[in-house]
Amino acid sequence: MVIQSEVKTTEQDLLRVVGLSKIYDGTVKAVEDVAFSVQKGEVFALLGGSGCGKSTLLRMLAGFETPTQGNIFLAGKDITSLPPYQRPINMMFQSYALFPHLTVWDNIAFGLRRDGMAKADIANRVESMLSLVQLNQFARRKPHQLSGGQQQRVALARSLAKRPQLLLLDEPLGALDKKLREKTQFELINIVQEVGVTCVLVTHDQEEAMTMASRIAVMGGGRFLQVGRPREIYEVPNSVQVADFVGNVNLFQGEVTAADATCITVRSAECMHAVTHSAAVRVGMRVSLALRPEKITLTQVLPLADDNWCVGEVVELAYFGAYTTYHVKLDSGMVLKVQAMNGTQTNVIAVGHRVYASWHTLAVVVLTQ
Amino acid sequence: MNNAFAKSWMIAVYAFLYLPIITLVVYSFNASPLVTVWSHASVKWYVALMADDDLISAVKLSLEIAFLSALMSVFFGTFTAFALNRYRRFSGRTLLSSMASAPLVMPDVIVGLSLLLMLVSVQHWLGFPDRGLFTILLGHALLGAAYANVVITSRLREMDGRLDEAAMDLGCKPFQVFRLVTLPLLVPALVSAFLLTFTLSFDDVVLSSFLSGPGYSTLPMVIFSRARLGLNPSINAAATVIISVVTIGVIALSLYQARAARQRKREMALVYSESNQNT
Amino acid sequence: MSGLAQMVDEVRARLGGRRWLIGVPYLWYVLLVLIPLLIIIKISFSEMLITEVASMLTWRQGWPSLHLNFDSYVFLATDTLYFDTYLSSIKYALATTLICLLIGYPFAYFMVRSPAHVQHTLVMLVMLPFWTSFLLRIYAWKIMLADDGVINALLIHLGIIDGAIQIMNTPTSLMIGMVYSYLPFMILPLYANLSKLDMRYLEAAADLGASPWKTFWLVTVPLSKAGIIAGAMLVFIPAVGEYVIPELLGGSDTLMIGRVLWDEFFSNNDWSMASAVAVVMILLILLPMAILNKYQTEAAR
Numbered sequence: 028m029v030i031q032s033e034v035k036t037t038e039q040d041l042l043r044v045v046g047l048s049k050i051y052d053g054t055v056k057a058v059e060d061v062a063f064s065v066q067k068g069e070v071f072a073l074l075g076g077s078g079c080g081k082s083t084l085l086r087m088l089a090g091f092e093t094p095t096q097g098n099i100f101l102a103g104k105d106i107t108s109l110p111p112y113q114r115p116i117n118m119m120f121q122s123y124a125l126f127p128h129l130t131v132w133d134n135i136a137f138g139l140r141r142d143g144m145a146k147a148d149i150a151n152r153v154e155s156m157l158s159l160v161q162l163n164q165f166a167r168r169k170p171h172q173l174s175g176g177q178q179q180r181v182a183l184a185r186s187l188a189k190r191p192q193l194l195l196l197d198e199p200l201g202a203l204d205k206k207l208r209e210k211t212q213f214e215l216i217n218i219v220q221e222v223g224v225t226c227v228l229v230t231h232d233q234e235e236a237m238t239m240a241s242r243i244a245v246m247g248g249g250r251f252l253q254v255g256r257p258r259e260i261y262e263v264p265n266s267v268q269v270a271d272f273v274g275n276v277n278l279f280q281g282e283v284t285a286a287d288a289t290c291i292t293v294r295s296a297e298c299m300h301a302v303t304h305s306a307a308v309r310v311g312m313r314v315s316l317a318l319r320p321e322k323i324t325l326t327q328v329l330p331l332a333d334d335n336w337c338v339g340e341v342v343e344l345a346y347f348g349a350y351t352t353y354h355v356k357l358d359s360g361m362v363l364k365v366q367a368m369n370g371t372q373t374n375v376i377a378v379g380h381r382v383y384a385s386w387h388t389l390a391v392v393v394l395t396q
Numbered sequence: 397m398n399n400a401f402a403k404s405w406m407i408a409v410y411a412f413l414y415l416p417i418i419t420l421v422v423y424s425f426n427a428s429p430l431v432t433v434w435s436h437a438s439v440k441w442y443v444a445l446m447a448d449d450d451l452i453s454a455v456k457l458s459l460e461i462a463f464l465s466a467l468m469s470v471f472f473g474t475f476t477a478f479a480l481n482r483y484r485r486f487s488g489r490t491l492l493s494s495m496a497s498a499p500l501v502m503p504d505v506i507v508g509l510s511l512l513l514m515l516v517s518v519q520h521w522l523g524f525p526d527r528g529l530f531t532i533l534l535g536h537a538l539l540g541a542a543y544a545n546v547v548i549t550s551r552l553r554e555m556d557g558r559l560d561e562a563a564m565d566l567g568c569k570p571f572q573v574f575r576l577v578t579l580p581l582l583v584p585a586l587v588s589a590f591l592l593t594f595t596l597s598f599d600d601v602v603l604s605s606f607l608s609g610p611g612y613s614t615l616p617m618v619i620f621s622r623a624r625l626g627l628n629p630s631i632n633a634a635a636t637v638i639i640s641v642v643t644i645g646v647i648a649l650s651l652y653q654a655r656a657a658r659q660r661k662r663e664m665a666l667v668y669s670e671s672n673q674n675t
Numbered sequence: 676m677s678g679l680a681q682m683v684d685e686v687r688a689r690l691g692g693r694r695w696l697i698g699v700p701y702l703w704y705v706l707l708v709l710i711p712l713l714i715i716i717k718i719s720f721s722e723m724l725i726t727e728v729a730s731m732l733t734w735r736q737g738w739p740s741l742h743l744n745f746d747s748y749v750f751l752a753t754d755t756l757y758f759d760t761y762l763s764s765i766k767y768a769l770a771t772t773l774i775c776l777l778i779g780y781p782f783a784y785f786m787v788r789s790p791a792h793v794q795h796t797l798v799m800l801v802m803l804p805f806w807t808s809f810l811l812r813i814y815a816w817k818i819m820l821a822d823d824g825v826i827n828a829l830l831i832h833l834g835i836i837d838g839a840i841q842i843m844n845t846p847t848s849l850m851i852g853m854v855y856s857y858l859p860f861m862i863l864p865l866y867a868n869l870s871k872l873d874m875r876y877l878e879a880a881a882d883l884g885a886s887p888w889k890t891f892w893l894v895t896v897p898l899s900k901a902g903i904i905a906g907a908m909l910v911f912i913p914a915v916g917e918y919v920i921p922e923l924l925g926g927s928d929t930l931m932i933g934r935v936l937w938d939e940f941f942s943n944n945d946w947s948m949a950s951a952v953a954v955v956m957i958l959l960i961l962l963p964m965a966i967l968n969k970y971q972t973e974a975a976r
Contacts, residue, residue, distance in 0.1 A: 089561075089565055090564075090565075091561055091564075110564070111561070111564040111565050112564050112565070112566075112567045112568055112569055116565075117565055117566065118561075118562075118565045120558050120561070120562055120565075121558070122556075122558070124556060124558035124559050124561065124562040125562075126559060126562070126563075126577060127559075127581065128580045128581055137563070137566050137576075138565075138566030138567050141566060141567030141568055141572070142567060171660060171663065171664060172663045172664070172666075172667055173667060174667050174668070174670070177667075185566070186565075189566065189567070402781075402785040402788070403785075405781055405782060405785060406782060406785050406786070406789075406797075409778060409782045409858075410800060412778075412855065412858075413800075413801070413804050413855070413858070413859075414804070415819070415825075416812060416815035416816050416818075416819050416855070417804065417807065417812060417815060419815060419818055419819055419825050420811065420814070420815040420818060423818055431818055431821075432818055432821045432823045432824050432825075433823060472699070472700060472703050475696065475699045475700045475703075476700040476703075476704075478696050479696050479697045479699075479700050479701075482696065483693065483696070483697060486693075486697060488701070492697070492700065492701055492704065494968070495704035495705070495708045495709060496700070496704055497968070497971075498704075498708050499708065501908075501909075501912045501913070501960070501964055501967065502912075502916070502957070502960070503912070503913055503915065503916020503917065503918075503933060503956065503960075504913075504916070504918065505916055505918050505933045505936050505937060505953070506715075506916060506936075506953045506956060506957060509715060509936065509940060509949060509950070509953055510711035510712055510714065510715045510953070511707065511711050513711065513714050513715055513718055513946065513950070514706075514707075514710055514711035514714050517714060534707065538703075538707045538708070541703070595806055598808075599808045599809050599810060601810055601919060602918055602919065606940075616808070616810050619810055619811070619814070620810060620919070620923075623810070623813075623814045623817065623923055624922065624923065626817075627817055627818060627821065631811070631814060632818075635808070635811040635814065635815070638807070638808055638811065639807050639808070639811065642806055642807045642808075643803065643807065646799075646802075646803055646806050647799075650795075650799050654795060
């Protein structure tokens with residue numbers, strides 16, 4: 028794949044991972060030949076479904092798993108074989124792993140005591156951590172005497188207390204309910220930015236990855252499928268798998284009928300597509316076209332353009348308040364997902380209507396794999 | 397199935413479990429030397445107990461053995477539980493786990509006989525140990541370690557493995573992880589294991605009979621030898637004392653545990669209402 | 676370079692911890708379980724001299740010569756007393772297991788269906804006799820079952836019998852004592868198993884039209900199979916080798932193999948015979964032990 032060759036070493040790289048693999052029992056490839064680097068101050072997200080290898084990768088960074096192959100460099104130093112307790116890396120665990128027998132204060136001080144820090148310094152550091160997460164009045168409580176959101180903040184404070192060079196976040200919002208999640212998401216990222224710590228974040232939730240991370244690696248089958256900024260991942264997915272995993276997508280299968288420097292024409296069973304695209308495609312090639320639901324306009328009047336529209340019948344309609352989702356059954360049998368914001372104008376489209384779905388030439392992404 | 401049937405079934409079973417114990421206690425206050433023939437209430441058998449030197453020295457020996465063997469049981473039980481739970485794969489793991497559960501399921505007579513014959517062989521070669529306190533201790537500790545292993549294993553299994561990792565992540569070396577995180581969380585299980593193995597040792601008659609030597613009679617051995625000969629009012633009185641102590645101890649412990657659990661629940665409810673106010 | 680040195684230290688430290696953690700319990704059990712078992716096997720094949728076991732290994736003209744003696748086993752096989760005793764031990768143990776299951780299963784089931792706040796107390800009440808002396812509880816039955824004991828008095832009072840009947844020192848008194856002692860071993864695993872049973876299965880069965888009785892037989896019982904097997908083995912295995920209960924409640928006529936072993940050892944001083952009896956007993960309970968082990972490892976997963 029092309030991604031690995033893109034890894035470039037700069038002075039600012041804090042974390043550099045080279046050719047990392049983890050193979051269980053000689054056959055099960057949990058992580059396969061992964062390479063990437065993370066710059067200082069970046070929040071890097073590993074996004075993928077369960078079993079994609081993201082957790083194994085994170086555990087190798089923390090030192091709980093020994094890589095079968097490859098190396099991990101932190102600030103230029105090879106830490107691949109360093110045990111977890113000697114790495115300047117701390118982790119905020121999934122469902123927090125707060126020590127149930129220790130108070131909030133002692134939980135936060137736990138790592139500092141291991142470093143043999145002076146008592147007064149520990150006290151200062153713990154107090155400042157407590158202020159950072161606004162839990163000063165809860166210092167003497169035990170973890171079970173805290174709400175889920177408070178526990179999450181203690182876990183964050185504990186993992187930041189040692190001022191790690193790298194902070195690992197394992198599904199940091201996974202244990203919270205939906206409403207608390209949104210609020211906490213911003214709180215968490217504000218604190219991380221305030222401290223300026225470099226983060227590697229593991230999540231299966233694409234919204235979480237997009238709002239929190241500056242770069243995202245989409246993982247599948249133990250490999251990196253695509254690495255890029257949130258907008259790139261969403262707008263320009265490099266494969267059907269990524270397009271499908273990140274957000275909703277309509278996929279057309281077609282054949283390239285014409286291609287010039289900036290524009291290609293693709294014929295699919297549904298319609299003709301004129302696509303602005305610069306990637307190398309040849310006439311006659313089979314390609315997939317990815318089209319996000321919110322980029323489609325539904326009208327009841329025939330569009331003027333020759334390409335990029337098709338006609339169908341609304342078979343389902345779901346009202347979500349801010350927007351409405353339509354399922355339009357095209358004549359080819361394909362069901363097109365369309366999402367439209369609910370503006371001030373009254374929407375007249377209803378189930379059973381025959382509608383025209385159209386989109387801009389820039390809206391479609393051509394995928395060759 | 398209706399409720400009345402369920403209730404009467406349960407009452408019948410509890411009656412079956414408790415009636416003999418209650419009878420034993422009641423008849424301990426019977427003045428007649430014929431245990432089953434009630435004459436009038438009296439505490440004379442309790443008074444006689446104080447002068448029963450055989451019984452008193454047996455109690456002392458039993459307490460000593462129970463205390464020491466419970467310590468040994470918890471020690472070796474903890475080791476076994478850790479070895480079997482921390483290391484999922486090592487050569488001979490199956491053998492270790494079978495050996496660890498063997499004393500639990502094997503009839504006492506076999507455990508006693510095999511241990512004794514081993515100790516006799518050792519004595520034949522090395523000239524020690526003589527049969528007595530030490531050999532009984534070894535037998536009880538073997539049985540107790542097997543039980544302690546079960547108690548500690550079940551606690552280790554429900555403990556979140558991430559806590560160990562969190563400790564390591566924050567800079568603990570493996571032994572520090574054990575001392576600062578695992579051990580404190582294990583304390584309740586260690587206490588239960590100690591109490592259980594203490595009771596087992598204090599109650600054992602078969603292993604002790606095989607492993608004891610002249611001059612070393614534990615309380616159950618004395619009671620057993622008297623009970624074999626028939627009913628004996630001194631046993632009733634001794635039994636009542638033992639049963640009272642154990643019952644009070646067990647009830648106190650369970651009340652304490654129930655109170656701790658309630659306290660915890662209350663605190664959690666408080667947090668819940670607090671967090672609802674905040675949002 | 677220091678990285679490498681640290682790595683070496685680390686590996687050494689880890690291996691060291693592991694060696695101790697596995698080595699200590701291994702040594703303990705090899706010494707106190709494995710070697711003793713091997714020794715009784717060895718002694719069962721040895722000749723019994725007046726006060727000691729004859730040596731198996733003798734040196735003849737510089738060559739070791741192994742002397743296996745099958746006398747004990749031959750005697751075990753030819754004297755019908757042993758065969759009858761093994762058979763009757765198994766019969767008593769099976770009967771105990773069955774009765775414990777018949778009493779214990781409904782009991783555990785009712786416990787689980789009891790209100791949540793009393794369940795802790797109900798479990799405690801089953802455990803409590805288990806914590807109090809087993810020996811004394813068996814002794815208590817001697818009082819209960821004596822000719823002029825509580826049970827006889829009660830039966831006469833109720834007019835069920837005219838005069839005292841003998842219960843003590845019969846198979847009945849033995850069975851009462853066995854069931855009484857082993858009932859908690861049946862109830863507790865069953866309770867643990869049934870309390871984990873997801874009530875939604877029962878609701879689903881009812882929702883799909885099964886009557887409560889059908890639901891019980893088609894859903895509850897199959898799902899509690901592991902608990903039934905664990906309980907049955909926990910009762911059966913120690914019951915086969917029981918010594919104290921038949922000694923105190925069984926009288927002189929009830930045949931139990933634990934007593935035979937005890938007598939061979941303590942009265943006849945025949946260590947070889949006692950060992951042979953033990954070895955055959957182990958072979959008898961090996962299968963139920965393997966079943967128990969299998970279900971326990973499955974339950975652990």
